Amino acid sequence: MNIRPRTRATSFDVAALAGVSQSAVSRAFTPGSSLAEEKRLRIIEAARKLNYVPNSIARSLTTQRSNIVAVILGNTANPFYLQVLEAFMHRLQAEGRQVLTFTVENGGESDEAILRVLRYQVDGVILTSAQLSTRMVSLCHDRGIPVVLFNRYIPGSDASGVRCANAEGGRQIATAFLAAGARSFAMIKGDPKGTTSQDRARGFVDRLMEAGIGRDAISELEGHSVYDGAHEAVVREFRDGRTKIPDAIFGINDIMAMGAMDALRQRFSLKVPDDVMIGGFDDIAEARRFPYRLTTVRQPIGQMVDETLAILHLDEPHRPIEPGRDVVVPGRLIWRRSIPAPRGDGETKGA
Amino acid sequence: MNIRPRTRATSFDVAALAGVSQSAVSRAFTPGSSLAEEKRLRIIEAARKLNYVPNSIARSLTTQRSNIVAVILGNTANPFYLQVLEAFMHRLQAEGRQVLTFTVENGGESDEAILRVLRYQVDGVILTSAQLSTRMVSLCHDRGIPVVLFNRYIPGSDASGVRCANAEGGRQIATAFLAAGARSFAMIKGDPKGTTSQDRARGFVDRLMEAGIGRDAISELEGHSVYDGAHEAVVREFRDGRTKIPDAIFGINDIMAMGAMDALRQRFSLKVPDDVMIGGFDDIAEARRFPYRLTTVRQPIGQMVDETLAILHLDEPHRPIEPGRDVVVPGRLIWRRSIPAPRGDGETKGA
Incomplete structure (x- = not known):
């Protein structure tokens, strides 16, 4: 049985115990960074003993960046939006960020969800298949948190949007x-x-x-x-x-x-x-x-995710939010069997 | 165009500007709490002017609770695990918590993901369809973060698990x-x-x-x-x-x-x-x-989610982690058409 700890060690303590530099400690906890496996294990062992882990949330209070992006989902019963969520999870994780999920009723109001979102230090908000009041968009923008509507627009809103034609x-x-x-x-x-x-x-x-x-x-x-x-x-x-x-x-x-x-x-x-x-x-x-x-x-989906991330510009937090952008990407007709094809020649290549 | 802000107002400032009590400000930002709509709007307006929002992450540094639960997903191509994610999102959100998602390769190692998880102040970790080393489970438990394996067990691991029979x-x-x-x-x-x-x-x-x-x-x-x-x-x-x-x-x-x-x-x-x-x-x-x-x-799924949350006991953070629990819930055979039923009498009632 373990008792939940109270103490907080620093990377300095871990470096001292493991006999490595502080920068090695930092690299040991940065996914994808290079470090000899033996050294990484030694650092993890020292970190364990000291109950240390790097806390990017504590860091976020200084840098104002949490590397968390909120995704508000309005319709989890439509597989399309789960496939969109999946795309955002993979893309954001590949750049060292994570998705914090929020659900609202299908097509419902997200104002309540935005109040929840704002209780966390998120770097951006992506909203799918739900409504959002202009007031809530302003509340986010005033806090420096960009909002992008995925496959939706709200007339008169300051929120930017990315949608299919x-x-x-x-x-x-x-x-x-x-x-x-x-x-x-x-x-x-x-x-x-x-x-x-x-x-x-x-x-x-x-x-x-x-x-x-x-x-x-x-x-x-x-x-x-x-x-x-x-x-x-x-x-x-x-x-x-x-x-x-x-x-x-x-x-x-x-x-x-x-x-x-x-x-x-x-x-x-x-x-x-x-x-x-x-x-x-x-x-x-x-x-x-x-x-x-x-x-x-x-x-x-891939292109729409790219466009969404471009608007959020998470790598440049000090660039001002540009409100009201409306990016429209074309869809493509895929021929299969449920409508007879013009020359009766079947499915679209690669479909 | 809005410039991302630097200043941080407190709930005292907002209460003063809106002419309400500090507790009313707190309630205005707590989903589901009772407050006259007119008062809530006045508080939100004051909060906007002052760039104020309650920051549950700042609070988590004091209370050690972030109300964030990490879900590590090993196979997003199997709809079952997306349906499980959906169940956790809804259940946790209903109790004022949110899901932070992490993905790993199908059936892959989660050690790297756990290092990422530990950079955030999460209250618990749920792992589906992926591997996890004993060392990483200890790293979480030593930090007071309970780990539950959903529909999986790792022989010799301290992690608890909930699975179907x-x-x-x-x-x-x-x-x-x-x-x-x-x-x-x-x-x-x-x-x-x-x-x-x-x-x-x-x-x-x-x-x-x-x-x-x-x-x-x-x-x-x-x-x-x-x-x-x-x-x-x-x-x-x-x-x-x-x-x-x-x-x-x-x-x-x-x-x-x-x-x-x-x-x-x-x-x-x-x-x-x-x-x-x-x-x-x-x-x-x-x-x-x-x-x-x-x-x-x-x-x-519902019962398995219940059992998982019972093991995490998020409401009682000071209760010690009880390692190595293994909860097994029975499945139920549902008769449809793909196997002829014993008396040929078709589908299970309610299937």
Whole structure:
């Protein structure tokens, strides 16, 4: 049994006990730095005896840097945002930083979460799939903490944002459906307050109307941005047989497209794409698998993560925050099986 | 443009400016505490003007508590561990704590990650799907930081662990296969150093041998605990047609069972369970969906999270760390479609 310690040794004590320089002690605790294995073990042993570890939080009070970045997650039920979290964890860790996670209700208010965030000394805040008031953005910016909205923007906000060309992606799916001969449509929307869902839906409808499709040939379902929500919405909409199943259904994210696809196969014994075409958005790993092979718009997560980190400029804490930047990166249509390809020649290379 | 600030106001300054008590200032920044909305806004406004926020990290240097728990993730490609991370994020946040994430290679060494962890003032460490040396566990325990291994144990280690009854679960899948008439078997194993994979495989093989199945009727494939790994292993094993496809395949986790199932359908046009039965382990959300409907062993994530937090006893930091506890919780066989049920009566209720 160990009793939790009270004393605090310094790197000087450890260096003295291990018979090395203070700089060697510092290197022993810096991942990736060079040091002979024997020396590292000796230092760790001395550190153990003295209950010493370097405390980057104590250091942060002097330097004002904690090397912690807060990620606020609004929808952990959508694998896309877990894949985004994963990308941030790996990228930040590779540069010696860690992610402190905060969750809020799907599409919910993050003001409460920001109050929590501010109790820690974080170097930046990344917010996905959630709302944030202008007041809270100012509170962060006034403290010198940059805020980046990932795949979202808040009109009138000082927060910067990085997002995919969502409306354009919606247009691409509409174009693919039209080329495959679809004339009646449904779209399954997500978080009604989220700009991501709104923009994709708008691009989709605009493109269809430009092609002469009437607004009454485009129905709308609410899927709450999750698999089960889309599954239930499809069953509810079509189970009494009075509503005709359309030629094509656009899930404004992949996980809803998958939920819709499974509902159509399971409850109505329909074949995709023969009986109904399905298009998605995101290109999550699950959508690439054999049972789904979803035609979708790929969001370039790597590039979006790069752009987000560029705005945070964590390496230059004294550079002023530049508010209100809005970076838009293009998505890419990936052809698989859920929409017949123009020349019927199958999947996009490398998809 | 805002310049990052240097000054630090105190709660006294904020209380004075807002015309409230210091305790009201504290409550304004404590999520969930009661305070009139008008007063909260006034305090936030005053805090903004003064660049004040309560800093729980500064406080942690006095109290030795940061309310941060480190979670080390060894396999972010297995959705099970992302679902576990999600459970910890929600549970810890509900009690006013946050998760600081660390990633290591799948099944890899965490010693380097622990050195990183120790640079922060964390209240506890949870480790999933990765290795950890005894030395590093001692380093944490000596600092008063409890370590819990989630679904893993390290023989001879002082770290406590919480895990599912993995060997017993492997036995349950074997029993289900036998009851359905299977006589030849394959199992797809994961991380060879991981006790989880070893125990499930051992229970599976022991049960089959007890039933008189010869060791040569049980082949072993390596799937590296991920979808693609299992998919490729199945294709490689059976593509030349010289190896007979067995009656039943056990993926020692669901994501590998799914990869195997897709490979069998996509590359060999086989039907599940008619041509080959598949069993899994974990009961991830994906395994429940229409294309998979996997018969599997459900790990009770909620209960395992509870047991982990009980061992960390974050609310009682002065209670000594009790090393080497090993908590085992039973899994539950969930009948779906990938193994014919005993009386052919379909899915487990509530599955």
